[in-house]
Amino acid sequence: RTRARDTGKGQALARLDKVCGLIADAFGGSAEAAPDSLARWIRAAGLPGLTEQGLAPADHAEVARAALDSSSMKGNPVPLLQDDLIAVLAAASA
Numbered sequence: 001r002t003r004a005r006d007t008g009k010g011q012a013l014a015r016l017d018k019v020c021g022l023i024a025d026a027f028g029g030s031a032e033a034a035p036d037s038l039a040r041w042i043r044a045a046g047l048p049g050l051t052e053q054g055l056a057p058a059d060h061a062e063v064a065r066a067a068l069d070s071s072s073m074k075g076n077p078v079p080l081l082q083d084d085l086i087a088v089l090a091a092a093s094a
Contacts, residue, residue: 008030017031020034049093049094050093051094057093060089060090067085069073
């Protein structure tokens with residue numbers, strides 16, 4: 001959300017707000033707390049993080065670099081930096 005706001009990508013931000021609203025409706029709480037609500041649900045459901053699925057934290061930079069080079073990133077409405085992707089991978093690892 002912050003990167004969308006910083007880059008002036010109003011349409012992307014509107015979509016993120018809609019998704020956060022849907023998550024809030026499903027799990028309770030506010031749209032602002034939706035990412036944390038979803039993360040709590042994932043942990044409570046016992047879903048494995050990326051580390052448990054075999055992705056070592058030492059590989060995050062390489063995976064992020066490969067993602068940046070992929071064709072699917074070209075259509076992303078919000079430009080992401082390698083550090084952004086590494087942070088996402090780290091958050092999904094727990």
